[in-house]
Amino acid sequence: xxxVYFIRHAQSDNxxxxxxxxxxTEKGLNDCRLVTKYLSDKYIDIIFSSPFKRAVDTxxxxxxxxxxxxxxxxxFRERKSDSDMSSDNVDFISFMEQQWTDKNYxxxxxxxxxxxxxxxxAVLKELLVQCKGKNIVIGTHGTALSTxxxxxxxxxxxxxxxxxxxxxxxxxxxxxxxxxxxxxDKIDLFN
Numbered sequence: 001x002x003x004v005y006f007i008r009h010a011q012s013d014n015x016x017x018x019x020x021x022x023x024x025t026e027k028g029l030n031d032c033r034l035v036t037k038y039l040s041d042k043y044i045d046i047i048f049s050s051p052f053k054r055a056v057d058t059x060x061x062x063x064x065x066x067x068x069x070x071x072x073x074x075x076f077r078e079r080k081s082d083s084d085m086s087s088d089n090v091d092f093i094s095f096m097e098q099q100w101t102d103k104n105y106x107x108x109x110x111x112x113x114x115x116x117x118x119x120x121x122a123v124l125k126e127l128l129v130q131c132k133g134k135n136i137v138i139g140t141h142g143t144a145l146s147t148x149x150x151x152x153x154x155x156x157x158x159x160x161x162x163x164x165x166x167x168x169x170x171x172x173x174x175x176x177x178x179x180x181x182x183x184x185d186k187i188d189l190f191n
Contacts (some may be wrong), residue, residue, distance in 0.1 A: 001175055001182075002128055005042065005137045006145050007035055008170040012054040019078060021053050028054070028168065034189040035169050036062040042135055048127065049139030050076040052086060058169055059139040070139070075123040078141035080111040093162070100158035117147035124148065128176055152181040 008027065010028035036146070039062045041147055047063050048071045049056045055078075056070055063070045098105050103114040140148075142165060149156045149172060164186075171187035 001177060002132055003036050003042075003135045004124070004174045004176065005039065005135070006140050006148070006172040006174065007039075007055075007059050007137060008140055008142055008145050008164075008168060008172070009052075009054040009058040010035070010169040012168075013169070019052055024054055024057050031117035031131075031169055031189075032058050032061050035059060035171070036065055038187070038189055039137060039172060040065065046131060046132035047071065047124070047137045048073050048076065048107060049140075050078065050141060050144070052077055052141065055141060059137060062137070073123055075119045076138060076144065078138055079113070079116045079143045096161065097158050113143070113147055116144055119150055120144050120148050121151050125179060128179055132178075142168075142170075145170075148174075149184060153184060 009024070010031040011025045012022045012028055013025050014022070016022040035058055039059075042064065044062075047059060047066075047068060048058060051072045051074055055076075056072070059070060095107060101114050103117070104112045106112040124138075127138075142161070146156065146161045146164070149160075152174065167188055167190075169189060171189060173183075173185040173187065174181050175183040
């Protein structure tokens with residue numbers, strides 16, 4: 001059995017528009033301790049992350065405690081946002097609902113959910129072969145993680161996505177027998 005602990009990043013500073021370097025807020029930095037505490041007794045074998053600063057920083061304390069490195073994987077990055085989304089005239093909730101209704105929908109030059117899902121699932125499947133039987137941590141993002149959940153549980157959709165939008169950090173554990181996901185547990189570290 002392979003266990004993957006997906007860690008959705010802690011609260012980030014959305015005033016920084018560049019997603020790659022967006023830092024955590026003071027609250028986010030403090031909440032990272034919840035992640036370290038939660039993972040401390042899970043016998044983690046290896047740690048991976050999106051290259052985005054907020055994802056890496058959320059699991060950094062745990063990696064330091066375990067005295068192990070974080071392996072960066074580019075394809076675990078978050079959805080490329082449409083450049084037009086920075087406009088104050090764009091209704092984010094309506095946009096995301098449209099994306100969940102039609103996973104090939106994108107506003108202008110961003111990624112559609114189908115592209116995000118395909119990219120994340122491809123690299124996850126590679127890791128399931130390389131790390132068979134291990135306990136893995138992956139630092140990730142809300143949209144990317146939601147598309148992964150949806151791949152293994154097609155009932156997970158827009159309403160579920162909106163329910164988790166403000167849960168940061170968030171833990172989702174997926175248990176795999178070979179490439180088959182046999183269990184998905186969602187952990188709210190605040191409850």
